[in-house]
Amino acid sequence: MKDFSSLRNDFPILFQDVNDEPLVYLDNAATTQKPTQVLDVLRYYYEHDNANVHRGVHTLAERATKDYEASREKVRKFINAGETAEVLFTRGTTTGLNWLARSYGDAFVKEGDEIVISYMEHHSNIIPWQQLADRKGATLRYLSITDEGHLDMEEVEKVINKKTAIVSLAHVSNVLGVVNPIKEIAQLAHANDAVMIVDGAQSTPHMKVDVQDLDADFFAFSGHKMCGPTGIGVLYGKRKYLDAMEPVDFGGEMIDFVNLFDSTWKELPWKFEAGTPNIAGAIALGGAIDYLNEIGIENIHQYEQELVDYVLPKLQNIEGVTIYGPQDVASHTGVIAFNIDGVHPHDLATALDMEGVAVRAGHHCAQPLMKYLNVPATARASFYFYNTKADADRLIFAIEATKEFFKDGLI
Structure with missing residues (x-):
């Protein structure tokens, strides 16, 4: 296994002081930091190969196109898609889910159908379905959560029925940290002729994802949460559905022929990728996948679980947490x-920041979940493979110091 302590050296941003304290970055669920290897891919593209893809026959354009499509193949292997035609480059998870609501949803969801999501979903996996339900006269149904934070599977079996057209769930919750049984739920969805859509933003960077084993019909994720750049993501879809869907964005690149009053589209996957894409982002996402593969996604998952095994009991032992x-x-x-x-999450996060510990505070784009939990907001620490047990100790120390600070009324 890789020496994870040495991997920190690949991330220059981690070696800085914040408020005169060494930075402990624990906001990885929001975005991860980028290793030098990925930053070098970005720089190399812009310094050596910067050209538009698919349109030119000159050397730079051919090199850019080759690297862009090579990244698509890297994504295909990383999630075990059946073919590269099933891998669409997007701006991120949010874009992918919106494309599905607009393209698949508008075409195949009808009045009286039901769309099933859960209370733990990110807003990106709520609002597109709200809008689709309003447009089509469909019903949005929410799955409940047990006291332990798991989906209530007895309820799942009752809610998903012959009226269900779409089931769309997070693979991993961005708040509760729970892994949902997507494969089991997909079987239930398919038994009722519904499609299974998966928000993979919080799973793909941390564990092995096999979209064929999950039997997900669609799977969306973001590059910036897995050491890649912002503004690039992926939507996987089974060919049989993508072939039947119309694009959402129109313009250059995605067309075959344009006549005065009608047009035809390119074949998959390009019919969905209108305009000049985020070429550098896609190529650098391929670089991020190379980097994660070198470490080993199974090794990353195992190491992160060791961090959880270390830090969670320590948090549980702090009175009042x-x-x-x-x-x-x-x-x-x-x-x-x-x-x-007795401490508002925003005050907590501010106090931790004064100790150099970066965590997130707020509703985490999950307001329905906050209402379900009956809290206005929470603090959130999220770990990645470049974090260490020393980082966890700094978090615990900062929380205990903050607790004492507020307890003594020093505000």
């Missing part, structure tokens, strides 16, 4: 949402 989601370390990923009694 409430942790949301599974309390069992075996069921919890490196996303840990928590609150301290």
Whole structure:
């Protein structure tokens, strides 16, 4: 296995002081940092190969196109898609889910159909379905969560029925840190002739994803949460659905022929990729995949679970700390949402920042979940493979110091 302690050296941003304290970056669920290897890919493209793809026959254009499509193949292998035609480059998870609501949803969802999501979804996996339901006269149904933060599977079996057209769920919750049983739910969805859509933003960077084994019909994720650049993501879709869907964006690049009053589209995957794409981002996403593959995604998953095994019990032992989601370390990923009694999450995050510890505070783009948990907001620490047990100790120390600070009324 890789020496994970040495991997920090690949991330220049981590070696800085914040408020005169060494930075401990624990906001990885929001975005991850980028290793030098990925930054070098970006720089090399712009310094050596910068040209538009698919349109030119000159050397730079051919090199850019080759690298761009090579990244598509890297994505295909990384998630085990059946073919590169099933891999669409997007701006990120949000774009992919919106494309599905507009393209698949508008074409195949009808009045009276039901769309099933859960209370733990990110806004990106709620609002597009709200809008689709409004447009089509469909019904949006929410799956409940157990006290331990898991989907209530007894309810899942009751809610998904012959009226269900779409089931769209997070693979991993960005708040509760729970892994949902997508494969089992996909079987239930397919038994009722519904499609299974998966928000993979929080799973793809941290664990092995096999879209064919999951039997997901669509799977969306973002590059910036897996050491890649911002503004690039992927939507995987089974060919049989993508072939039947119309593009959402129109213009250059995605066309075959344009006549005065009608047009025809390119074949998959390019019919969905209108305009000049994020070429550098896509190529650098391929670089990020190379980097993760070199470490080994299974190794990353194992190491992060070791961090959770280390830090979660320490958090649980701090009096006045409430942790949301599974309390069992075996069921919890490196996303840990928590609150301290009597301290607003924003004040907590500000206090931790004064200790150099970067965590997120707020509703985490999951307001329905906050209402479900009956809290206005939470703090959230989220770990990645470049974090260490020393980082976890700094978090615990900063939380205990903050707790004492507010307890003594020093505000």
